[in-house]
Amino acid sequence: MRKFEKISFKQFKKDIKDDKDLYDSYLLPKRSTKASAGYDFFAIESFEIKPGEVKKIPTGIKAIYPEDETLMLFVRSSMGFKWNVRMCNQVGIIDADFYNNPDNEGHMWFALQNHGDKVFKVEAGQGFGQGIFMKYYTVDDEDDVEKERTGWSGKPDESGK
Numbered sequence: 001m002r003k004f005e006k007i008s009f010k011q012f013k014k015d016i017k018d019d020k021d022l023y024d025s026y027l028l029p030k031r032s033t034k035a036s037a038g039y040d041f042f043a044i045e046s047f048e049i050k051p052g053e054v055k056k057i058p059t060g061i062k063a064i065y066p067e068d069e070t071l072m073l074f075v076r077s078s079m080g081f082k083w084n085v086r087m088c089n090q091v092g093i094i095d096a097d098f099y100n101n102p103d104n105e106g107h108m109w110f111a112l113q114n115h116g117d118k119v120f121k122v123e124a125g126q127g128f129g130q131g132i133f134m135k136y137y138t139v140d141d142e143d144d145v146e147k148e149r150t151g152w153s154g155k156p157d158e159s160g161k
Helices: 009-015 020-025 077-083
Strands: 003-006 039-042 047-049 054-058 061-064 069-075 085-087 092-095 109-114 120-122 127-135
Touching: 009 020, 047 054, 047 109, 069 077, 069 085, 069 109, 077 085, 109 127
Parallel strands: none
Antiparallel strands: 003 061, 039 127, 047 120, 054 109, 069 092, 069 127, 085 109
């Protein structure tokens, strides 16, 4: 099974705001054309990013999909090409076990930076990112990996890696 879901309202209140009408109104990602590889992510609220500024944008979205797949997050092509706006990590790699993790339910965010010379504006409901599901492979002679995700691991570990 592969699908997008909204985070719970409890998580939404924690990460975004206590506004049930806003929670009920935002959109799940969807493809814009029959041949689109990417699922467009839509802004929950309007935002702007000034030149040189970094902004973390909540999606209100989590995704469930098979363990041998990853969800790759990208900006929309026009954002980089026309506005010089990029993701801080260039590509987001969301592992299947990020879904419903105890730290944040698997809530995905985009960290965007405006490298351009004009303010970049996105209106509520407008697409600003995209996600593409990809199958991945592992090496045949890998030792068994038994470690399981216990929370959000998008931060450096104790060794600084």
